[in-house]
Amino acid sequence: MTKRPNLVRRTGFPESVSRAVVTPLQPSVVYASPDIDTLHAQYEGRATGYTYGREGHPNADVLAQKIDAMEGGEGGIILGSGMAAVSATLMGLLSAGDHIVGGNQLYGRSLRMLNQDLPRFGITTTLADPTDAQAFADAIRPETKLILIEAVSNPTLRVADMEGITKLAKERGLILVVDNTFTTPVGYPAYAEGADVVIHSVTKLMAGHSDVTLGYVLARDAGNSKAIYDTAVTFGFTPSPYECWLAERGLYTFDLRFDRAQETAIKLADFLATHPAVAQVLYPGRADHPDHARAQTVLNGMWGNMVSFKLRGGEDEANRLVRAAPQLAFAPTLGDVGTTLSHPASSSHRGLTPEGRAALGITDGFFRVSVGIEPWDVLQADFEQGLSAV
Known part of the structure; x- marks a missing residue:
């Protein structure tokens, strides 16, 4: 009887002196480390590598780096949807007793989260007119921690007083979160203009073909970035490698x-x-x-x-x-x-x-x-x- 070859996980990827022009698609959910010491080094940040798909994968990192370049920052995080980006940001940065001042013309689901979902966790919201920085100032309370706005509102296309609200957030020590989906970094460079956190629904103009559902978050502060990342991993806001690959392709045009x-x-x-x-x-x-x-x-x-x-x-x-x-x-x-x-x-x-x-x-x-x-x-x-x- 002919002995059958063992084909399961035994054949390495072919080496080549040339490289792929197109970013390879890496759908693997899990990554094997050579030993326990290496795994420790990866989790402790002494070595770079991947462990489990929910914690990150190559296609998400490639896409994040390209959007980072558009925003002028580094360390962005890709999530499973635009609302996953909003959710991870708010749940990662806020605790019971905290208060948000939000634009009164945010995306409908963002408004629902602020008005109906976050109050269940002890986080309250006051909505204000984003075209009036004084209205935001009047809405701030001692327990206010964060401002959430869109530079151009959905769907009425009102333009926020970004200069006034950015200045207000810095003076009061508040985290300014800008959902930049409508405008994109070309329309309004939110990070360069002083936003502490920038959110995108990559699903929309960035990917551009209605065949991808993804989100993106870029936080200026390393501690805030880690809090958002940890929340995304824990809640399972995992982006699909295939959709990251498609979105990267969309960015080219x-x-x-x-x-x-x-x-x-x-x-x-x-x-x-x-x-x-x-x-x-x-x-x-x-x-x-x-x-x-x-x-x-x-x-x-x-x-x-x-x-x-x-x-x-x-x-x-x-x-x-x-x-x-x-x-x-x-x-x-x-x-x-x-x-x-x-x-x-x-x-x-x-x-x-x-x-x-x-x-x-x-x-x-x-x-x-x-x-x-x-x-x-x-x-x-x-x-x-x-x-x-x-």
Whole structure:
């Protein structure tokens, strides 16, 4: 009887004097160390290496280093989603009795976490208008530890008083956390401008193809970074190696996609502003935006790919637009290569009361558009078709 060869974990990876042009995908969940001494050295920081996928893996580190370079820092952490990044940051840095001051126009799930989930752990929140640094100052309490804001709010595209709030956080000794998903480091270099912690939903514009769910956190203080990392490992906010590999590939075309989408977004905002079915357009690059003067300083001409608008009507009119333009993907996401249309009242902000949405300016006829890289004439025809039904 022929002896069968042992094929299980015995064959080493082939050596080569040349190197792969594409980053190798490393899906291994676990990594073998040569002995106990080496494992001790790894966990104690005396040797560099990987142990278990939940604690880190090569594809996550490669992606983190590239986003670090975009933000101008080092030591960023990749997590399983944008909300995993928010969760690990808040749970890692806060304890029972602590207080947060948050922007009142944060992403819907961030608002839910601040208003409903963190109070169960004894962490309280006060929401304030991010366009008014004094409103943030008035909301600070003796137990306040952290400020959470977005440079440009979701979905109303209001531009925060970043200079005033950054100065306030430093004067009061508070941790300033900036969710930079909408703006990206190109639109607003949050880390360089003084944020203590920067968060990204890599799912969106950075990965850019709606086939990845990942988050990223960069903390300036090493102790804060370790607290966030330990929380992420303990809670299991593990990123997939394959999705990290896909996101890295998406980053290669980030600059091209950003520039093309922004160019088209400017045209779309101007087009919508002249359409009789549209009551209001919100785009930071337009002179009629309520924060345009501040946007010129904060965004420095990088207005971004996001456009919001309100129809002259409510949900019935909104439904007509969506149904009449099926080629515009009606989906609660942003940052895809294709343009997507989102209706916050029925998706990201459906958890708010009608009065709560109205206070933020979100009507039943409010849409948020994430502009993709389609040719302008194609996108214009799509919107003309949809708006003609309103």
